[in-house]
Amino acid sequence: MRKTLLASVAALAVVPALAACTENASSGGDDEGGDARALSVTSNADTCELSSTEAPAGTLSFDVTNSGSDVTEFYLLGSDGLRIVGEVENIGPNLTKKLTVNAPEGEYFTACKPGMVGEGIRAAFTVTHAEDAQEVSASDQELIDQAQDNYRAYVQDQSAQLLAKTRDFTELYKAGNADDQARALYPVAREHWERIETVAESFGDLDPKTDAREADVDVAAGEEWTGWHRIEKDLWPQDAKGYAALTPAERTSYADDLLANTEELDQRIQATGEDALEYSITDIANGSIGLLEEVANGKITGEEEAWSHTDLWDFQANVDGARVAYEGVQGLLETKDAALAEELTSTFAALQAVLDQYRDGDGFVLYTALTKDDTKKMTDAVNALSEPLSKLTAAVTS
Amino acid sequence: MTGSSRVSRRGLLGGGLSVGAAAGVAGAFAAGRLTAPDAETSAAPVASYPFHGARQAGIVTPAQDRLHFVALDVTTDDRDQLVALLTAWTEAAARMTAGRSAGPVGAVDGAGNAPPDDTGEALDLSPSGLTITFGFGPGLFTDGDGNDRFGLAERRPEALERLPRFSADVLDPARSDGDLCIQACADDPQVAVHAIRNLVRIGFGTTTVRWSQLGFGRTSTTSTSQSTPRNLFGFKDGTANIKAEEGAALDTHVWVAADDDPAAAWLAGGSYLVTRRINMTIEVWDRQSLDAQERFVGRTKGTGAPLSGGEEFTDPDFAMAGSVGPIIPLDAHVRVVHPEVNDGVRILRRGYNFVDGSNDVGGLDAGLFFIAYLRDPRTHFIPLQRAMSSSDALMEYLRFTGQALFAVPPGVRAGEYVGQALFDA
Numbered sequence: 001m002r003k004t005l006l007a008s009v010a011a012l013a014v015v016p017a018l019a020a021c022t023e024n025a026s027s028g029g030d031d032e033g034g035d036a037r038a039l040s041v042t043s044n045a046d047t048c049e050l051s052s053t054e055a056p057a058g059t060l061s062f063d064v065t066n067s068g069s070d071v072t073e074f075y076l077l078g079s080d081g082l083r084i085v086g087e088v089e090n091i092g093p094n095l096t097k098k099l100t101v102n103a104p105e106g107e108y109f110t111a112c113k114p115g116m117v118g119e120g121i122r123a124a125f126t127v128t129h130a131e132d133a134q135e136v137s138a139s140d141q142e143l144i145d146q147a148q149d150n151y152r153a154y155v156q157d158q159s160a161q162l163l164a165k166t167r168d169f170t171e172l173y174k175a176g177n178a179d180d181q182a183r184a185l186y187p188v189a190r191e192h193w194e195r196i197e198t199v200a201e202s203f204g205d206l207d208p209k210t211d212a213r214e215a216d217v218d219v220a221a222g223e224e225w226t227g228w229h230r231i232e233k234d235l236w237p238q239d240a241k242g243y244a245a246l247t248p249a250e251r252t253s254y255a256d257d258l259l260a261n262t263e264e265l266d267q268r269i270q271a272t273g274e275d276a277l278e279y280s281i282t283d284i285a286n287g288s289i290g291l292l293e294e295v296a297n298g299k300i301t302g303e304e305e306a307w308s309h310t311d312l313w314d315f316q317a318n319v320d321g322a323r324v325a326y327e328g329v330q331g332l333l334e335t336k337d338a339a340l341a342e343e344l345t346s347t348f349a350a351l352q353a354v355l356d357q358y359r360d361g362d363g364f365v366l367y368t369a370l371t372k373d374d375t376k377k378m379t380d381a382v383n384a385l386s387e388p389l390s391k392l393t394a395a396v397t398s
Numbered sequence: 399m400t401g402s403s404r405v406s407r408r409g410l411l412g413g414g415l416s417v418g419a420a421a422g423v424a425g426a427f428a429a430g431r432l433t434a435p436d437a438e439t440s441a442a443p444v445a446s447y448p449f450h451g452a453r454q455a456g457i458v459t460p461a462q463d464r465l466h467f468v469a470l471d472v473t474t475d476d477r478d479q480l481v482a483l484l485t486a487w488t489e490a491a492a493r494m495t496a497g498r499s500a501g502p503v504g505a506v507d508g509a510g511n512a513p514p515d516d517t518g519e520a521l522d523l524s525p526s527g528l529t530i531t532f533g534f535g536p537g538l539f540t541d542g543d544g545n546d547r548f549g550l551a552e553r554r555p556e557a558l559e560r561l562p563r564f565s566a567d568v569l570d571p572a573r574s575d576g577d578l579c580i581q582a583c584a585d586d587p588q589v590a591v592h593a594i595r596n597l598v599r600i601g602f603g604t605t606t607v608r609w610s611q612l613g614f615g616r617t618s619t620t621s622t623s624q625s626t627p628r629n630l631f632g633f634k635d636g637t638a639n640i641k642a643e644e645g646a647a648l649d650t651h652v653w654v655a656a657d658d659d660p661a662a663a664w665l666a667g668g669s670y671l672v673t674r675r676i677n678m679t680i681e682v683w684d685r686q687s688l689d690a691q692e693r694f695v696g697r698t699k700g701t702g703a704p705l706s707g708g709e710e711f712t713d714p715d716f717a718m719a720g721s722v723g724p725i726i727p728l729d730a731h732v733r734v735v736h737p738e739v740n741d742g743v744r745i746l747r748r749g750y751n752f753v754d755g756s757n758d759v760g761g762l763d764a765g766l767f768f769i770a771y772l773r774d775p776r777t778h779f780i781p782l783q784r785a786m787s788s789s790d791a792l793m794e795y796l797r798f799t800g801q802a803l804f805a806v807p808p809g810v811r812a813g814e815y816v817g818q819a820l821f822d823a
Contacts, residue, residue, distance in 0.1 A: 066707065071718060071725055089721040092707030095698060116721055218565035221784055289685065296682050297794070300759070303568075372758050379759035383681060390685035 037061065041112065043091070044068030048112030048121035055125075057105045057133035059398065064088055065096040070115040076101055076125065077109040086398075089116075102336065102398045103127045140332065144281050147328040151279045151287075154324055155196050159269040162192035166262045170255035173231060176248055183235050187305075187313035187363060190228060194317030195324070198290040199277070200265060210261045213306065226257050229306070236307040281329060285393040288325035291318045292386045300378055302367040312364035315378075316355055323348050326389070329396045337395045340388060347385040354381040446525035449492040451809040454816075456529030457652070457669060457771050458642035458746070460621035462583040465613030465750040466590040467673065467767070468598060469576025469802055470605040472538060477548040477821075483604045485815040487532065487580075487597055492810075497525035500596035517599070519592050526586035530593055532816045533671045533804030536560055537577040553820060555654075555662035557670065557774050558805045564787040564798065573675055573800030576608045581671075581769070583748075587614065609800065611675065613750025613767045620748060626702060626710065629766050630678055630751050631795075633695050634702035637710055638736075640746040651744045651778060652771050664819035667808030672779050674768040675752075675800035681761050683795045694791040696730030704732060729791040735782060743778050745770040765796070775803055 040051040041064040050062075064074040071092055076085040076099070085108065086101030105127050113120035169189045172182040193200055193211070201207040208216070210227040217225040231254055237243040246254065269277065279287075298304040299315040326344060333341045354377055358365050447455045472480060490500045499505055501515020508514050539554035541547055560575060582593040591612070598607055617629045618636025622643050629635040640647050649655070656666040683691070688699060696714065697704050704714035705726050716733055718725045726733050737744050748771065753764040772778035787793065807817040 071707075071720060073721065090705065090725050092703070092705050092718070092725055094707050094709065094712075095703060095705070116719070215568060216565050218563075218784065218787060220562040221565075221788075223565070293682055293685070297679060376759045379761070383760075386682075386685055390687075393687065 039063070041065065041074055041110070042067050043072045043074060043112035043114060043121075045070065045114050046121075048074075048110065048123065050110060050123070050125070053110075053123065053125055054128055055103075056130035057103060057127050058130055059100060059102050060127075062088070062099040062101075063096055064091055064099060064112075066091040066093055066114075068114050069093050073113040073116055073120070074099060075109075075111040075113065075120065076103065077111060077122075079107040079109075081109050081122070100394075100398055104133065105129045140335065143329075143332040143335070147281060147284060147332065148279050151284050151325060151328045152277070154328075155199050155277075155279070156270055158192045158196045158321075159200075159266045162189065162196075163262050163266040165189035165192065166259055170259045173235070174248075174252050174255045176251065179235060183308070186228075186232065186235065186308060187310035190310075191313055191317040191320075193228075194294075194314045195321035196269075197294055197318060197321065198287040199269065203265060203268065206261050206265050210258060210265070213303065215303070215306075226254060227261070228258065230254055231258065232305065233307045236309075239307060281332070282393055282397055284325050284328055285396050288322045288329075289386075289389050289392060291322035291325070292382065292389055294318050295322075296379075296382050296386060300375060300382060302370075302375075305367065309366040309368045310364070311367040312355070312358055316364065319348075319351060319355065322389070323352075326392065329392070332396050333392065336398060340391060340395055343388045344385070344392070347381075347388060351381040351385050354378055445527065446495060446497055447527060447529050449495045449530070449810065450812050452667060453653075453809045454531045454668075454806060455495070455809075456531035456581055456583050457748070457806070458620055458648065459527075459529050459583070460624055460642065461616040461618060461748055462527045462529070462585045462590075463614070463616055464584050464587040464590045465616075465767070465769075466582045466587075466594040466610065467613070467769070468580050468594050468610040469535070469608045469673075470578045470580070470598070470601060471608050472547075472577045472605050474604050475547065479604055480548060481815070481821055483601055484532075484817055484821075486600050488810055488815040490597060490600055491530040491532075491593070491816075494520075494593050494596070495525060495528045495530055497528075500593075500600070517592065517596055519595075520589050523586055523589055523592075526584040526589040528582065528584040528589050528593060530597070531581040531583075531671075531806065533579040533581070533806040534558075534817060534820070535575060535577045535579065535802065535804050537575065550820065553662055553664060555659050555665055555805050557659070557776050558662075558803065561672070561775070561801050561803050562780065564783050566787055566793055566796075567798045567801075569801060570799050573609045573611075575802050576804075578605060579671065579673075579802065579804045587612070611673075611752060611767050611800075612754070613752050615751040617749040617751055617766055618747040620746065629749075630680065630753075630764055631683055631691070631695070633691075633697065633699055634710065635749070635766075636747055637697075637702055638744075640744050647744060648746070651773055652746045654773055658774065662805075664817070665805055665807060669771045669773065669806045670775050670779075671804040671806045672768070672770045672772065672775060673800070673802045673804075674783075674798055676766045676768055677763065677797040677799050678765040679761075679795050679797065680764055686795075693727050693730060694795075696726045696732030705730070727791065729789050731786075731790050731792045734785055734790045740782055740785065741777075743782060745772045745778055745782070771806065 036056050037058055037060045039055060039060065039062050041062050042049045043064060044067045062074060066072045071090060073087060073089045073091065075087045077083060078085055085103060086099050088097050088099040091097045108125040108127060109122050110125045111120035111122045165185065166189055169182060169185045172178040172185060201211065211229070212225060212227055213229050214225055214233065217223045233240060233243070234246045234251070237245065271277065295315055295318045299311045299318060302309070302311050304314050305311045326348065330341055358374070447459055449455060474480060494500055499516035503515050505514045505516040505518030505521055536554070536558050539547065539550045539558070563569060580594060580597055582590040584590040594610065616627055618639045619626050620639065620642055622641045626634040626637050640651060652669055654665045654668050656663065659665065692698055692705060702710040703712060706715035706718040714726055714732055714736065716724060716726055716738065733739065748769040750767045752767050753762055755763055757763045770779065807820065810816050
């Protein structure tokens, strides 16, 4: 432990020395490519000092140290001074952050933005030809635009389906004499939520009202439990000790509340114009990673559907959402890291193959039917996918 | 029959070093060391801390590297038997912290046809800075039905209630609560385990073990003489902890004052001890980007500086703007638990990393065994934990699997037993 501590302190102390090396290496020519692509930047209120104003094409890294007293940012901009090739934000005083970008041969600008305002302290920067540089596709922007459009359409479609099925579900539940149908629709309606869970739960006001589990609620502190899982417990009370069924009036109240919150959610997701949600390539990639995190944290443990035990529906839906998000950026990834793309495609398929073993009719077996061996097998498959998937964002945005 | 020559741990430590004998004179630090004859001038680790004193050791004592913590339930309804146990524990603890055996005879010097009164695995080992700290749980005063178990109910501190369940807790009753607790900290795991093992043994027939926890790697700093360690998330932990050197802060936040609770005057000079077993979802955490990890914590992973800049001990600037919202996010751990937003409350943490092997799906059963000493759980723990449960970004990667609250009596003076003031009429 102490060793690590010392190592990290030493690493920081070494930065100026490294910077000096870098300068030598880059002025020495392209043949020492590794060092020439590692640059250092010192930013303060008045200056934006780079260890070199040129580097060979390829993956460049900028160690940006803020020696000033304001928060700073560093940008690598295209030759038009507008297109952002890469940026690193929120560097506090006396801290260092790294920017890694893949830059093809050409003319650029660098900019430090102390105080994060204005156009920053700019200087010209040249990326020289290099034999060992990776090709960067000229059609990246097209792939990015396409991914963003597709993902927005997907989220909007799922949200609309969620709303329609929630309407049906709450009607069945309120009726009081259609509980079997309500139980059958429950995991099916929730699939649409689970497919876009990372977007849906980003609305911090709606998520706890609609998707809180009983264990998430601090009753002692006066919090109220509402939403899907409140109704779930009422529909599947057999595991609950001494449970008192909700009255028709209570049923109506919880059902109407769930529907109203789902309508609100859909409204925000379908919004256009300046209220429209933006999905950056980072958001999409992180969404894919985040959905698998949901699987690892809640579904594989059977914590999510504590009463209905329909966790595998959610599991499948999270995987669906993660796969769709991944496929949206797959084209882009293939231009950046083809090996990672191949690994992800095959591990997604492997995870799906494991899940398929637990299909039962149109749905899945209940979580309570799973043995420890089953959940271990699923955990292994989720880990095998999640580990390479965690590299997705960095890969597609480099 | 064997063992005519008397062997004790002290004897095996070599020569006449008076382990712990001079301790207390210079607070915690005067002590003999294993090899250096010039112990008093050496900066090397301390070998032993005195057991007797105004406060129990193991609270502000510089946190040792290893922990064995046990919670026990009392099985007898005989008050005299309970007092006898506390007396026996006190004697054994005083001996063991001084590097001697648990019983008066020792592991190898007794009769050949009887089990030794010390289990022997700490023979040849130095005291390793062992401290043993005792606490009393709510169950010692009244049982689940509210019955006064030992005539102590009216002396129960008002604040000594079972902790509430917080949101997102998945508490295992088999890892929570307890009538009594013993915390053994040492720089050698075998010494800590030896201490608990022997005390549990002495308690058989009067107490049963409810749960216990091993810890390696302290996760906080209780003295300015220590560097800040790292937790299993890889971040420095306990940077803003109260340190032993901050006397006024200890009086405000850690030690129970004489007039805090008139019914429980016996606790004056003591403290409350909260434990929380915090499992970390290690595998999921490890897939978070460095930036995300730092945003969750609010500090850099390397130096531990707040994201608002500077060095490890620079005060966080929560108002400093970042590109989107404040540079230290609203749900960053460092912000949520900071005294500034919690009525100035500080606690003294003494937690340890733990790895209890792997769980049944191959993940690490690992995390942080949180230990905090505080003046009043109602003001110094419950609101803080509630804030964390509801708005700390780290919660996504934590599972609280056990908790307990104990009242920790003040120190033991020579000739007394631990908690004697509670039992004296």
